[in-house]
Amino acid sequence: MKHLKRWICLFSLLLLLTLAACGNTGEQGAVVTPTVSPTVGVEETFSPSQQPSGEPKASEAPAATQQPALSQEQGESAPAAATPAPTPKPTQKPTVKATPAPTPKPTTTPKVNTCYLSIDCKTILGRMEDLTPGKESLVPSDGVILSRKAISFEEGESVFDVLLRATRTYGIHLEYEYTPGFGSHYIEGIHNLYEFDCGAGSGWMYYVNGVKPNYGVSKYTVKNGDVIEFKYTCDLGFDL
Numbered sequence: 713m714k715h716l717k718r719w720i721c722l723f724s725l726l727l728l729l730t731l732a733a734c735g736n737t738g739e740q741g742a743v744v745t746p747t748v749s750p751t752v753g754v755e756e757t758f759s760p761s762q763q764p765s766g767e768p769k770a771s772e773a774p775a776a777t778q779q780p781a782l783s784q785e786q787g788e789s790a791p792a793a794a795t796p797a798p799t800p801k802p803t804q805k806p807t808v809k810a811t812p813a814p815t816p817k818p819t820t821t822p823k824v825n826t827c828y829l830s831i832d833c834k835t836i837l838g839r840m841e842d843l844t845p846g847k848e849s850l851v852p853s854d855g856v857i858l859s860r861k862a863i864s865f866e867e868g869e870s871v872f873d874v875l876l877r878a879t880r881t882y883g884i885h886l887e888y889e890y891t892p893g894f895g896s897h898y899i900e901g902i903h904n905l906y907e908f909d910c911g912a913g914s915g916w917m918y919y920v921n922g923v924k925p926n927y928g929v930s931k932y933t934v935k936n937g938d939v940i941e942f943k944y945t946c947d948l949g950f951d952l
Contacts, residue, residue: 896928
């Protein structure tokens with residue numbers, strides 16, 4: 713009985729060894745189909761148990777490398793780098809300088825002077841028969857057309873300027889004409905009394921401080937305090 717059990721155990725052990733041997737042979741004989749990758753250069757790998765015995769281990773294929781770009785020395789120029797667009801400079805508005813306002817010049821008040829002016833036709837009173845008919849009413853009873861008046865004037869003004877201002881101020885008729893040959897105005901009529909209205913030698917004459925100047929009314933420059941008289945003469949001044 714003991715021998716039978718011993719044989720049964722040996723038989724079982726042999727059976728297990730046989731099965732184990734068969735299992736190893738099946739694993740070595742199995743063919744492993746490698747998965748083909750579309751990418752070139754990928755190596756097939758086996759597990760250590762799947763590596764065929766006696767065959768050299770497959771070498772790893774070199775990884776695909778990129779072809780280096782040709783240098784300029786090899787005849788081809790490298791692509792030019794894109795030139796960046798210039799940054800536009802901000803447009804600056806022109807600086808406008810403010811023009812300073814001109815400094816106003818101080819206004820100087822011209823010096824005002826005073827002279828005295830009178831107008832009369834007293835000589836006609838003794839020659840009324842020689843007066844142009846119809847003008848008798850123009851002659852005042854005392855022969856005074858304008859009694860002595862204070863007239864203001866500025867430096868440099870003439871007797872004519874003073875007479876013109878006075879007649880306009882007091883509403884007295886005045887008629888005159890500029891004579892280029894003498895460079896002066898000629899008084900033709902005052903208060904509608906003209907030259908030759910009372911004889912061939914009649915007309916208007918003027919005096920300054922009692923003296924008759926020997927030049928026209930536009931030539932005499934008035935001075936402060938001057939007394940100017942315009943008189944009508946019937947005899948070229950001999951009756952004045």
